[in-house]
Amino acid sequence: MKLLKHLVQRAFAVGEMTTLDVPSEYQKLVALDTTGLTNGDPLYFNYDEVLSNSCITGIEVVPSNQVSNYTVNSTARDVATEALLSEVTFVALDNERRELFRLPLGAMSRTNNGGMPISVNLKTVWANCYVISDPVNLGASNCILLRVHYNPY
Numbered sequence: 001m002k003l004l005k006h007l008v009q010r011a012f013a014v015g016e017m018t019t020l021d022v023p024s025e026y027q028k029l030v031a032l033d034t035t036g037l038t039n040g041d042p043l044y045f046n047y048d049e050v051l052s053n054s055c056i057t058g059i060e061v062v063p064s065n066q067v068s069n070y071t072v073n074s075t076a077r078d079v080a081t082e083a084l085l086s087e088v089t090f091v092a093l094d095n096e097r098r099e100l101f102r103l104p105l106g107a108m109s110r111t112n113n114g115g116m117p118i119s120v121n122l123k124t125v126w127a128n129c130y131v132i133s134d135p136v137n138l139g140a141s142n143c144i145l146l147r148v149h150y151n152p153y
Contacts, residue, residue, distance in 0.1 A: 024057045024149040031072045031145050032131065034080070034138040042091065042130040051126035051150055058149035060117035061085055061108040070145055077143035082106060084138055090146075092120075093128040100124070105131065105144065117149060 028050065037043045064079040071077070080088075086106030094100050100122070108118050131144060138144075 024151050026054070026150050026152065028148050028150065029062065029070075029145060030126075030148050031070050031077070031143045033072045033075075033077060034142045034144060035140045037131070037133055037136055037138055039136045040132065040134050042132050044128075044130040045126055047125070047127040050152070051148060052124075054150035054152045056120055056122035056124075056126075056148055056150050058117035058119050059090070059108060059122075060110055060113070060147045060149075061105050062145040062147050063109050063111075067145060070143055072143050078141050079145050080138055080142050082109060082111070084142070085109070085144070087135065087137060088131050088133045088144065091130050091132060092122055092124060093130075094124050095128065097128065108146075117147070 028048075030045065030048065030051070032043065032045055034043070061082075062079065063082045063085060065082070067079050069076050069078050085108075086104060088105040089102050090105055090108065091102045092100045101120075103118065106112060110116060
């Protein structure tokens with residue numbers, strides 16, 4: 001326990017961890033149409049020029065109790081509920097397609113994370129990130145909505 005406390009203190013000292021409520025002044029909403037989401041298969045995010053040329057500092061899910069519907073590719077979609085998001089996992093890969101981390105989307109909402117976005121230090125092409133679900137309860141009328149905090153290079 002003493003070692004963990006020391007590591008956390010060190011991370012704060014060198015700037016790897018912060019207590020900021022908003023990890024960046026730049027934010028972007030990213031919607032993922034769940035039409036192609038199948039059981040156990042990854043559904044990748046579309047390439048995003050801004051996010052791919054930035055350091056992503058925080059990611060949070062925007063559930064349906066905050067935004068009920070959102071337009072994706074000119075089609076109105078129902079934003080996924082927190083219950084549905086609990087069955088979906090966000091996965092980030094580096095530029096060589098090696099897994100960096102995976103997090104359940106249900107844990108990435110501010111409500112389930114002490115009012116804070118998940119803090120990350122992600123430097124990769126946004127299209128290397130995907131979601132995976134097992135089982136799939138999200139329908140073709142749903143979308144996953146993320147608020148991504150970033151700092152441009």
